[in-house]
Amino acid sequence: MSRDRTGCAFGRHAHLAAPGIALLLLLSQTACGIAFARPNPTPTATATATATSTPTPTPTCTATATASPTSTPTATTTPTPTLTPTNTPPPDVVLLSPMSHEYQDWNNCAPISTAMVLSYYGIQKGQYEVAAALRPYKDDKHVEADEVIAYLRGYGLEAGLYVNGTPERLEALVGAGVPVLIQTWLNDRPTGHYRVIRGYDRNAGVFVLNDSYYGPKVTLTFAALERVWAPFNHRYIPVYPPERADEVCRILGEDCHSESMYRRAAAAARAWIERSPNDPYAWFSLGDDLLALGDAAGALEAYGRAAQIGLPEHMLWYRFGPFEAHLALGQYEEVLSLSEPILAGLPSIEELHIFRARAYEGLGQTDMAREEYRLAFLYHPSYPPAVEGLQRLGAELPPTPTITPTRTPKPSSG
Structure with missing residues (x-):
């Protein structure tokens, strides 16, 4: 991977x-776009769309799986309704609910984004609990995608890192009830940031994101998303119950298989270079x-x-x-x-x-x-x-440093 x-x-x-x-x-x-405890939830960055309305959930997509943790404290799960079938075209307006939101502390965009996705599947975690596993050293400035994926799998979910994503691919996944983590710049400054795609509104031409920096249900135009997403090779991480793997693979098409995906991605990158050689x-x-x-x-x-x-x-x-x-x-x-x-x-x-x-x-x-x-x-x-x-190499493991617990504020939901 x-x-x-x-x-x-x-x-x-x-x-x-x-x-x-x-x-x-x-x-x-500075990491994850955070240098203060809680930013203004109204984005001022140029990458933010001007639309202010929140799409109506059509339908409300929730999960059918019951996730069970393997190592961290016991997860709380709740039964949920049936997901929209993937063999029908995705609706024009979708909002995945319920999903918690929490503003990030220092460097914590990845832990919070992970927690927000877990909440959609009925597993409630605060950012500091997730951070203790993903980035226990407070000055660790990042979390790799494979670490996020391993953590999600520890709660009985499936996830994978894919490249060469498109707005249509995001719509297809979210329209089928599958939330998607993406890796982007925070805005027009080169500041790395995780976000959760939880909805879209084709009529308004926006995606709906839970963003640990800007707020819940933030809208971003398709063009604005492209500006901040392209620098990361259009990487995306769909998160879903294991029993939906075949369905997700059908949505991914050829990209379900790594070699095929990277061949298509290389061809897309060469076409990108033809258009923009510099x-x-x-x-x-x-x-x-x-x-x-x-x-x-x-x-x-x-x-x-x-x-x-x-x-x-x-x-x-x-x-x-x-x-x-x-x-x-x-x-x-x-x-x-x-x-x-x-x-x-x-x-x-x-x-x-x-x-x-x-x-x-x-x-x-x-x-x-x-x-x-x-x-x-x-x-x-x-x-x-x-x-x-x-x-x-035959070396003893060093003593594990003591990690100082930090408060976990109660996340909001919506």
Whole structure:
């Protein structure tokens, strides 16, 4: 599964030379678009639609599954009505209900978005409870998609990370009663952010989102969504009960199968480049797609072109493709040189420590690899890649740092 992460990054566009994909991107300290406890729920960003009406739920879509947790405290579940069949065209207006909403604390867009999706399936969790599992270290600036997916599966739900999404695909999923997590910029600034697509109104030309930064039932035009969604290769995570897997696969069509999806995505990225040859996101998306198809050299070439055109200076907070491509090609020194200035500004990115550990293993420097795995564990206690790496290299696991609990305000619902 492709790995992705969403935190936040405020910054100017840096025009970067790319000898060997030298994406020297410096980082800021703010993530998930939150620097204060509770923002004004009325969006002021340019990515927000002007429509103010909330779509009428047609129909009210709720889930039929009873989810059961496997490790975290017992979930509360409630029986729900039958879902709309997927073999009929989705209605013009849909709002998935009920769904809780909570404004995010520092860096908590991913935990809250996860909690909001869980609430639709009758599982009530506060952001701090979810954050304790997804980002126990308070200064962890992001959560990867695969971590969110694993957490959701722990409650008996199914989810997957897909790319090359379209408004029509989102409508089809939501119209069938399937909420969708998406990864976007917060607004026109390059600030990574999770959101939940919970509805749409074709007549008004808007999607309806639960947004931990802006508020519940926020509307976003299709064009505004495209501006903030495209930089993440149109990634999306549908969440559904396992018994609906075949139905969701029918909605996804060819994209239900990873290789087919990435081939289609690569073709779409090339068409995007034809239309906009100087769009760095088009090139970066092509790099991700080629990497997933096993073409690491082609991926690095695409990443390098994206860097030459100019990427947000914090891009590698969110997208790890260049590191994975260098590792795949045995370019271990490139992994170390690319990650070093980033970690100098923000040492708590556990994924970069994992990439560095693997690079040191490739160089035969086992002691350095153990140290990088140890750092990854300290910044994200019990992080599976860190645990696996330490155990494989015969190192003891460090003591798990004590996590200070934080309050969980009662979420609103609607």
